[in-house]
Amino acid sequence: MRSAFFALTVLLFLCSCDHTLDSNDFETVYEKSDFVETATYDEVIEWWQKLDKASPYLSIATVGETDAGLPLHLIVISPSKNFSPQKLREKGKTILLINNGIHPGESDGIDASMLFARDLLSDPDFESNYQNTVFLFIPIYNVGGALNRNCCTRANQNGPAEYGFRGNARNLDLNRDFIKCDSKNAKAFNALFTTWNPDVYLETHVSNGADYQYTMTYLFSHPDKLTPALSDFTKQNMIPTLAEKMVAANEEMIPYVNVFGTSPDSGYQGFYDTPRYSTGYTALHNSIGLLTETHMLKDYKRRVEATHTFIHQLADFVNTNGESIKSARNLAAEQTLQQTDFPLDWKVDEEHSQPLVFKGFEAYYDTSEVTSQLQLYYDRSKPWRKEITYFNQLLATKTVKAPSFYLLPVGWSEAVDLLQNNGVKMTLIDQDSTLDMVAYEIDDFKTVESPYEGHYLHKETKVKSQYWSKSIRKNEYYLIDLNQAAKRYIIETLEPEGPDALFNWNFFDEILQQKEWFSTYIFDPEAKAMLDQDEALRKSFETMKEDSTFVEDKFKQLYFLYRNSDHYERERHMIYPVLRIES
Ligand SMILES: [Zn+2]
Numbered sequence: 242m243r244s245a246f247f248a249l250t251v252l253l254f255l256c257s258c259d260h261t262l263d264s265n266d267f268e269t270v271y272e273k274s275d276f277v278e279t280a281t282y283d284e285v286i287e288w289w290q291k292l293d294k295a296s297p298y299l300s301i302a303t304v305g306e307t308d309a310g311l312p313l314h315l316i317v318i319s320p321s322k323n324f325s326p327q328k329l330r331e332k333g334k335t336i337l338l339i340n341n342g343i344h345p346g347e348s349d350g351i352d353a354s355m356l357f358a359r360d361l362l363s364d365p366d367f368e369s370n371y372q373n374t375v376f377l378f379i380p381i382y383n384v385g386g387a388l389n390r391n392c393c394t395r396a397n398q399n400g401p402a403e404y405g406f407r408g409n410a411r412n413l414d415l416n417r418d419f420i421k422c423d424s425k426n427a428k429a430f431n432a433l434f435t436t437w438n439p440d441v442y443l444e445t446h447v448s449n450g451a452d453y454q455y456t457m458t459y460l461f462s463h464p465d466k467l468t469p470a471l472s473d474f475t476k477q478n479m480i481p482t483l484a485e486k487m488v489a490a491n492e493e494m495i496p497y498v499n500v501f502g503t504s505p506d507s508g509y510q511g512f513y514d515t516p517r518y519s520t521g522y523t524a525l526h527n528s529i530g531l532l533t534e535t536h537m538l539k540d541y542k543r544r545v546e547a548t549h550t551f552i553h554q555l556a557d558f559v560n561t562n563g564e565s566i567k568s569a570r571n572l573a574a575e576q577t578l579q580q581t582d583f584p585l586d587w588k589v590d591e592e593h594s595q596p597l598v599f600k601g602f603e604a605y606y607d608t609s610e611v612t613s614q615l616q617l618y619y620d621r622s623k624p625w626r627k628e629i630t631y632f633n634q635l636l637a638t639k640t641v642k643a644p645s646f647y648l649l650p651v652g653w654s655e656a657v658d659l660l661q662n663n664g665v666k667m668t669l670i671d672q673d674s675t676l677d678m679v680a681y682e683i684d685d686f687k688t689v690e691s692p693y694e695g696h697y698l699h700k701e702t703k704v705k706s707q708y709w710s711k712s713i714r715k716n717e718y719y720l721i722d723l724n725q726a727a728k729r730y731i732i733e734t735l736e737p738e739g740p741d742a743l744f745n746w747n748f749f750d751e752i753l754q755q756k757e758w759f760s761t762y763i764f765d766p767e768a769k770a771m772l773d774q775d776e777a778l779r780k781s782f783e784t785m786k787e788d789s790t791f792v793e794d795k796f797k798q799l800y801f802l803y804r805n806s807d808h809y810e811r812e813r814h815m816i817y818p819v820l821r822i823e824s
Contacts, residue, residue, distance in 0.1 A: 345405025350445020
């Protein structure tokens with residue numbers, strides 16, 4: 242008994258031992274290089290694995306595949322030493338996910354996250370100070386791009402010496418892939434996002450574009466697109482608080498300078514982030530998404546320091562405001578369930594601006610010796626500070642009423658998989674049924690002329706509604722009830738008029754092609770009989786014949802009548818296969 246007591250005492254003593262890291266043991270490549278280099282992919286993963294061995298608060302796991310043939314890593318830093326997403330959510334922890342290296346040439350966050358994690362774990366008060374917060378890091382998201390290391394592809398950027406490439410192993414830009422998920426990286430990301438449901442999401446970048454004095458710029462999910470509770474929280478609380486904290490940390494920042502080819506003197510517009518971008522995607526799940534965009538002409542050390550400072554301020558904000566973040570998200574979830582009208586597309590309101598105090602450099606135009614044309618330059622010896630106009634209001638340009646249910650045919654398995662990967666609940670209709678529903682006919686759309694991110698993307702899609710009473714076979718359709726957390730994600734992916742609808746990303750292109758045709762010599766007599774028997778059809782045929790090109794084209798005339806015949810596949814051709822049940 243006495244020895245058991247002794248063993249317990251020893252055990253308790255061991256358990257209360259100090260887990261604080263010695264930061265000297267975890268110097269990074271960035272520091273060893275005197276702040277001019279970023280670690281390679283292998284060096285980054287090895288560094289985190291070493292940290293994993295040294296700290297009980299950290300766990301590194303692989304969470305799916307990437308197109309490079311290597312796994313995607315996720316690092317969890319949890320003060321309670323619990324690493325289960327379900328348990329941590331149940332215990333009400335606030336979850337901050339930081340994603341680095343989506344564009345590996347913009348490596349600032351890869352290095353800054355390592356410094357930040359080391360700061361956390363070498364803080365003797367870490368466990369008590371951060372007990373309500375969990376930190377997740379994707380050390381490098383674009384693994385293939387990071388392996389494709391080179392000296393020079395960031396033409397506008399001042400360091401580091403070498404870095405990865407923007408395109409991933411399939412040459413995809415992963416910050417256009419959050420909805421269509423062509424990459425294995427994005428599929429793994431969607432899955433981990435669904436599993437962890439992070440409260441706040443940060444993605445680290447480096448800018449392109451204009452020159453100005455700031456090192457740090459930031460971009461939140463556009464607040465006008467957020468559910469009201471999150472819009473209010475970010476506009477009134479999170480953005481101003483972070484801005485103040487950054488000033489106090491001597492790192493004043495400014496909204497992302499969305500200016501290319503001109504100078505910011507004349508003002509600029511906020512960035513409209515459709516769901517293909519991360520902050521557009523996180524908005525669909527009522528998560529708070531934001532980016533850092535450091536200024537590419539500041540040197541590498543300056544940029545990593547700014548990103549490091551920002552991560553600290555954000556972590557501190559998340560840690561001290563966990564309860565208000567979660568109540569804003571809970572309220573947003575309720576508001577989404579009650580919302581009936583969903584905007585699908587937006588445009589910047591060019592009539593209304595707000596003043597923004599901006600610190601720029603004097604811009605001037607001079608004749609280029611290369612092109613002999615006027616060229617924009619900046620004079621860094623002439624800094625200025627003045628009020629400019631900032632156009633940061635969005636107007637909804639297309640709104641749709643949410644149905645009660647969607648019917649998604651089981652055959653469109655890529656769409657099914659994508660939705661399920663985002664936590665969308667659907668049930669197979671397992672009995673023969675007759676239902677009233679609305680089908681969309683694709684009335685019009687345009688297609689880009691050259692491939693965009695591996696797709697002939699459609700745009701300006703317009704649909705017309707058809708009201709059907711239709712018999713469906715058992716096991717033919719999934720029923721998707723809109724009364725679920727992923728409601729907005731479901732609507733913005735399944736409504737074809739949304740800019741990042743799955744329809745526009747070619748998931749349903751098969752319906753755009755007619756499958757059955759006719760021989761003119763066989764159909765001609767039948768067409769004659771149709772005209773004889775159907776007065777209304779004959780009249781519209783006569784109207785069509787007022788167009789000389791129609792009269793001159795025998796096939797066009799017969800095709801017009803074929804489209805009006807019972808032979809035409811009018812429940813397939815140009816009919817969007819996802820159906821709406823509206824009541
Ligand atoms: Zn970027």
